[in-house]
Amino acid sequence: MSTDRKRILIIGGNAGGASCAARSRRLSETAEIIVFEQGSFVSFANCGLPYYIGDVITDEKKLLVANVDLFRDRFNIDVRLENEVMAIDREAMQITVKNHQTGAVYQESYDALVLAIGAAPIRPPLAGIDLKGIFVVRTIPDSRQIRAWIDDHHAKRAVIVGGGFIGLEMAENLVSRGIEVTLIESQSQVMSPLDPEMVVTVQEKMRSHHVNLVLGDSVAKFSPNPDLGADGGIVVTTKSGTTHQANIVILGIGVRPETSLAKAAGLEIGDRGGISVNEQMQTSDPKIWAVGDAVEVKDFVTGEWTLIPLAGPANRQGRIAADVICEAHPSSFRGVQGTSVCGTFGLTIASTGINEKTLKRLGWEYEKVYLHPIHHAGYYPDAKPIDLKLLFSKQDGRIFGAQAVGEEGVEKRIDAIAIAMQMGATVFDLEEAELCYAPQFGSAKDPVNMAGMIAANVLRGDATLVHWEQLSKLDGRLLLDVRNVDEFEAGNVQGAVNIPLPQLRDRLNELNPEQEIWVYCQVGQRGYYATRILSLNGFKAYNLSGGFKTFQAFS
Ligand SMILES: Cc1cc2nc3c(=O)[nH]c(=O)nc-3n(C[C@H](O)[C@H](O)[C@H](O)COP(=O)(O)OP(=O)(O)OC[C@H]3O[C@@H](n4cnc5c(N)ncnc54)[C@H](O)[C@@H]3O)c2cc1C
Numbered sequence: 001m002s003t004d005r006k007r008i009l010i011i012g013g014n015a016g017g018a019s020c021a022a023r024s025r026r027l028s029e030t031a032e033i034i035v036f037e038q039g040s041f042v043s044f045a046n047c048g049l050p051y052y053i054g055d056v057i058t059d060e061k062k063l064l065v066a067n068v069d070l071f072r073d074r075f076n077i078d079v080r081l082e083n084e085v086m087a088i089d090r091e092a093m094q095i096t097v098k099n100h101q102t103g104a105v106y107q108e109s110y111d112a113l114v115l116a117i118g119a120a121p122i123r124p125p126l127a128g129i130d131l132k133g134i135f136v137v138r139t140i141p142d143s144r145q146i147r148a149w150i151d152d153h154h155a156k157r158a159v160i161v162g163g164g165f166i167g168l169e170m171a172e173n174l175v176s177r178g179i180e181v182t183l184i185e186s187q188s189q190v191m192s193p194l195d196p197e198m199v200v201t202v203q204e205k206m207r208s209h210h211v212n213l214v215l216g217d218s219v220a221k222f223s224p225n226p227d228l229g230a231d232g233g234i235v236v237t238t239k240s241g242t243t244h245q246a247n248i249v250i251l252g253i254g255v256r257p258e259t260s261l262a263k264a265a266g267l268e269i270g271d272r273g274g275i276s277v278n279e280q281m282q283t284s285d286p287k288i289w290a291v292g293d294a295v296e297v298k299d300f301v302t303g304e305w306t307l308i309p310l311a312g313p314a315n316r317q318g319r320i321a322a323d324v325i326c327e328a329h330p331s332s333f334r335g336v337q338g339t340s341v342c343g344t345f346g347l348t349i350a351s352t353g354i355n356e357k358t359l360k361r362l363g364w365e366y367e368k369v370y371l372h373p374i375h376h377a378g379y380y381p382d383a384k385p386i387d388l389k390l391l392f393s394k395q396d397g398r399i400f401g402a403q404a405v406g407e408e409g410v411e412k413r414i415d416a417i418a419i420a421m422q423m424g425a426t427v428f429d430l431e432e433a434e435l436c437y438a439p440q441f442g443s444a445k446d447p448v449n450m451a452g453m454i455a456a457n458v459l460r461g462d463a464t465l466v467h468w469e470q471l472s473k474l475d476g477r478l479l480l481d482v483r484n485v486d487e488f489e490a491g492n493v494q495g496a497v498n499i500p501l502p503q504l505r506d507r508l509n510e511l512n513p514e515q516e517i518w519v520y521c522q523v524g525q526r527g528y529y530a531t532r533i534l535s536l537n538g539f540k541a542y543n544l545s546g547g548f549k550t551f552q553a554f555s
Helices: 015-027 046-054 068-075 142-150 167-175 196-208 259-263 311-325 357-360 410-422 427-432 447-460 485-490 501-510 525-536 549-554
Strands: 007-011 032-037 078-081 081-090 095-098 104-107 111-115 117-119 134-136 157-161 180-185 211-213 219-224 235-237 243-244 248-251 255-257 288-290 339-343 347-353 366-371 384-394 399-406 476-482 518-521 541-544
Touching: 007 015, 007 104, 015 032, 015 068, 032 081, 032 447, 046 142, 046 167, 046 476, 068 078, 068 339, 081 259, 111 311, 134 142, 142 248, 157 167, 157 235, 157 243, 167 180, 167 248, 180 235, 180 243, 196 211, 196 347, 196 384, 196 399, 196 549, 211 248, 235 248, 243 447, 339 410, 347 410, 357 384, 366 447, 384 410, 384 427, 384 447, 399 410, 410 427, 410 447, 427 447, 485 501, 501 525, 518 525, 518 549, 525 541, 541 549
Parallel strands: 007 032, 007 111, 032 078, 111 288, 134 248, 157 180, 157 248, 180 211, 476 518, 518 541
Antiparallel strands: 081 095, 095 104, 117 255, 219 235, 235 243, 339 347, 347 399, 366 384, 384 399
């Protein structure tokens, strides 16, 4: 434990800054700790803002995780709100602060300085971007303004720009307030951390809630629309020339690390535009640390530098900086893998690690499996399916990433896979993972085990796979549907022949041993059994990963 009277100054009083401050105090009773926050709140729940706008959280005070008094009384930490740090003098080890309450400008010297200054929402320099009624969602005052604008203008129509976390959360919350929502996303899919086929159900769900989803188009300009009221009618024109009327526009197109202070002080900035830090969260100046959305971090899977603006990494990095500054523990940051979750219209969308788009960009050799297990035992009421995709190394089974979408139990599976990845686990470890089970919570073979078993079967050569995107090129192969006749008749892949699994052993003589067979069932399980029967009888057979369900949803 440190006993010196170190002066620790922390710029930014939210996720990264507040956790660094509190941890520093827990490690040192003697350090002087001051937090400078330009806004009016310390340690507030920005992750809750969309739900405050949507009236799910009705009491604004609930968004305040802590306050100045709590920091003073519990932690002996001096939090200075509405105090903006204007400059850093590295030579003098001093910062210049402007107190916006009094107008006073003053200096404070430091032994250790922490930049926890976050990232700013991107406001692209488009024509009309400064029109009234166009908002970003970052702070409590932002959400107050949005709420007031909706009420004062009796907003009926909204345009959300961006189909990421904030866009999806805002869509749900505005719809729940009775507002018609158009969501414009420049990519051809929402939620880009996932692969496009995995978000088809999300997009369908949003449309079923009357969200007008505009994919593959982007905003060209905003113009006033007096027809919608003198103050606040906005026309959003896209690059394709389509126009959308709105009373309110929400921008959710990402964030940019706040680096102006760091740049002005001559600190190193990385290629991705974040402040450069080492594993101890130390910047290019050994007396200055930086944490959270403002920094670049190593992607744990690829080893590349990346920007991951998420609350979990910010909090962990704040703790690590405190450990190092207080000389308490030789902590280091392991890197990020982008584990994240988002909810919209009753669906949970979660992912960890890298996606197939990234694997293709890197040119890595990989395999993937799709599965649609139910979230708990099928005989217990209300079992819900999960769409799950696992990406792994063909060589050694190392897990590269996982994505899942469903109504229940989604994030718990991704969390289990995320920690397995951090520990360097393979699909063989998922196969063996011992997870909790009772019928209302899971299955004796949990979806995580199932994913591992299928992947491990593939690597051991017990299961041979074909994927949904390959079915368009049969090239003389037989496509065999092993579902029951009624299932086949209700819908099938064009060109498929139906031999239900229970009849397969007796009807092998109908099949040509020279012809390669691609087998499918509803979700992949009966198809696997069928490929085992076929291969053990000398046929060359491949099973459609995820079955007809995957094909139908994604093709
Ligand atoms: C609407 C919304 C929803 C989100 N939902 C989730 C979620 O569900 N899950 C998740 O993991 N992440 C979510 N995030 C992201 C998460 O909130 C951030 O990753 C996290 O807050 C980053 O912490 P930070 O400390 O780096 O930055 P911030 O939380 O942005 O804090 C930086 C602070 O520094 C202050 N500051 C900046 N410059 C100065 C200066 N010069 N002087 C003084 N003070 C300064 C700012 O006012 C700010 O309060 C969400 C973000 C938003 C905006």
